[in-house]
Amino acid sequence: xxxxxxxxxxxxxxxxxxxxxxxxxxxxxxxxxxxxxxxxxxxxxxxxxxxxxxxxxxxxxxxxxxxxxxxxxxxxxxxxxxxxxxxx
Numbered sequence: 001x002x003x004x005x006x007x008x009x010x011x012x013x014x015x016x017x018x019x020x021x022x023x024x025x026x027x028x029x030x031x032x033x034x035x036x037x038x039x040x041x042x043x044x045x046x047x048x049x050x051x052x053x054x055x056x057x058x059x060x061x062x063x064x065x066x067x068x069x070x071x072x073x074x075x076x077x078x079x080x081x082x083x084x085x086x087x088x
Contacts, residue, residue: 007046010062011053021046022082024075026067032075034082043067051083 004017023035027042035044045066047053057063063071 009048009053010045010066011047011050011055011057014048016046016048018046020049022049022079024063024079026069030069032067032071034078047079049083049086051087054079054083 004019006015007018007021008015009021018038023038023040023044023046025033025035025040025042025044027033027040033040045063047057058076063075
């Protein structure tokens with residue numbers, strides 16, 4: 001059997017398979033985006049598809065710590081919209 005890749009959630013700090021998580025990418029140009037395919041180039045951080053994990057990550061500035069730079073509020077708004085779609 002093939003081993004599934006496991007990543008750590010920036011919100012709850014628990015390991016999950018990559019397919020269970022959402023990837024946020026910082027491109028080499030410094031732009032942030034949500035990577036649905038999991039194949040965009042750049043530094044990535046993973047978060048569970050759970051709105052509670054997103055709230056923890058926002059409140060404790062874990063994405064900023066992961067990327068080692070400030071993150072614009074528009075990125076957080078995009079993430080909240082994506083999570084709202086998942087909750088429906």
